[in-house]
Amino acid sequence: MTEIFKGSFTQQEPIPEEGIEAALAVMRHGRLHRYNTVAGEVAETALLEQEFAASVGAKYCLAVASGGYAMATALRAVGVKPGDKVLSNAFTLAPVPGAIAAVGAEAIFVGVTQALTIDLEDLAAKASNARVLLLSHMRGHICDMDALMAICDAAGITVIEDCAHTMGAAWRDVPSGRFGVAGCYSCQTYKHVNSGEGGLLVTDDAELAARAIILSGSYMMYEKHLAGPPVETFAKIRYETPNISGRMDNLRAALLRPQVRDLATQCARWNERYHALETGLRGTAGLTVIERPPEETIVGSSIQILLMGWTADDVTEVLRRCADRGVELKWFGAQEPVGFTSRYDSWRYVDAPKMPQSDAVLAGIVDMRVPLTFSLEDCALIARIIRQEVSKVYQAGV
Numbered sequence: 001m002t003e004i005f006k007g008s009f010t011q012q013e014p015i016p017e018e019g020i021e022a023a024l025a026v027m028r029h030g031r032l033h034r035y036n037t038v039a040g041e042v043a044e045t046a047l048l049e050q051e052f053a054a055s056v057g058a059k060y061c062l063a064v065a066s067g068g069y070a071m072a073t074a075l076r077a078v079g080v081k082p083g084d085k086v087l088s089n090a091f092t093l094a095p096v097p098g099a100i101a102a103v104g105a106e107a108i109f110v111g112v113t114q115a116l117t118i119d120l121e122d123l124a125a126k127a128s129n130a131r132v133l134l135l136s137h138m139r140g141h142i143c144d145m146d147a148l149m150a151i152c153d154a155a156g157i158t159v160i161e162d163c164a165h166t167m168g169a170a171w172r173d174v175p176s177g178r179f180g181v182a183g184c185y186s187c188q189t190y191k192h193v194n195s196g197e198g199g200l201l202v203t204d205d206a207e208l209a210a211r212a213i214i215l216s217g218s219y220m221m222y223e224k225h226l227a228g229p230p231v232e233t234f235a236k237i238r239y240e241t242p243n244i245s246g247r248m249d250n251l252r253a254a255l256l257r258p259q260v261r262d263l264a265t266q267c268a269r270w271n272e273r274y275h276a277l278e279t280g281l282r283g284t285a286g287l288t289v290i291e292r293p294p295e296e297t298i299v300g301s302s303i304q305i306l307l308m309g310w311t312a313d314d315v316t317e318v319l320r321r322c323a324d325r326g327v328e329l330k331w332f333g334a335q336e337p338v339g340f341t342s343r344y345d346s347w348r349y350v351d352a353p354k355m356p357q358s359d360a361v362l363a364g365i366v367d368m369r370v371p372l373t374f375s376l377e378d379c380a381l382i383a384r385i386i387r388q389e390v391s392k393v394y395q396a397g398v
């Protein structure tokens with residue numbers, strides 16, 4: 001009997017009841033704008049910032065409209081100007097080069113290794129070309145952060161971390177987002193907390209935080225922030241910094257607060273599913289499982305496998321066969337961008353030289369989302385389906 005998977009790869013869990021109740025309360029009182037508070041009231045958004053800052057051990061946190069907005073704001077706040085060069089990953093998703101383009105800067109892409117992390121040799125070789133790195137922990141893979149920071153510190157490069165896929169993850173027990181000068185997170189539906197849209201920016205740098213707060217559209221209401229820097233920090237910054245509105249509202253913050261509190265539990269549930277998939281896939285001929293280093297605390301909200309050296313036709317055949325059995329896989333080797341999946345040479349507004357070694361890795365990356373609505377049995381079934389179809393195509397091709 002041919003087993004078929006019937007679940008949905010895009011169905012998230014509902015918002016916790018506590019978040020729904022809090023959101024209803026916000027709607028009932030009508031003060032959705034974060035600075036619209038009555039005497040003695042503290043806005044949901046300010047509380048979210050305080051709680052998220054505490055959860056990652058950051059001094060300051062700013063909630064904004066999206067992860068992409070958080071990254072562009074961090075770039076502006078560290079002084080990136082139009083025409084500046086910004087290093088970033090060749091293997092990432094469109095909002096990352098988009099944030100660089102949003103500030104008028106030019107991306108220089110750094111290659112990807114078979115561990116699916118940034119190629120540190122390539123980074124070292126390109127380090128003298130820029131003073132900022134927007135580092136994307138793409139699909140949750142964290143590179144050797146000690147080595148990366150050593151390269152960047154030696155070259156005087158400011159690091160901003162894109163933690164859209166690593167909220168809750170860590171390297172040597174230091175939360176992702178706490179190595180660079182700023183960490184940026186997304187609260188969009190497909191990430192680790194879900195308010196539809198939303199973003200968070202954390203930093204220990206008071207001036208960066210003050211600029212980010214003014215940039216986000218605080219007018220002169222920055223004193224209402226609970227996770228903002230001391231008011232003196234704003235003395236000059238408030239006159240020099242443009243207001244580029246991208247605030248979060250209290251409704252989204254109300255949905256997010258219980259999710260931030262539950263994050264560790266949710267991450268453990270993602271990892272159970274990830275490990276069930278990994279166990280089921282390991283040892284399949286022709287397929288490489290990505291080994292995760294012991295220093296990395298992962299959040300397995302997606303899983304990647306490598307079909308290294310496969311022809312495009314064979315990979316496409318595996319995807320087709322798996323799709324027929326209900327398993328939706330994404331491929332980073334396709335010539336044309338599809339759905340959420342694109343790659344450095346799809347972003348033609350960037351002048352990006354070809355990277356043959358990275359192209360060989362990208363050509364083999366097969367990617368799958370792991371929503372928490374999957375059971376562990378679902379994960380075992382999905383792994384069996386992928387294993388069977390990869391084996392059939394691999395054996396036919398060998």
Ligand SMILES: *Cc1c(COP(=O)(O)O)cnc(C)c1O
Nearest residue numbers: 066067068093095162164186188
């Ligand atoms: C989702 C995502 C972001 C941020 O996206 P928003 O939709 O703007 O919140 C940033 N980087 C990566 C790699 C992403 O997948």
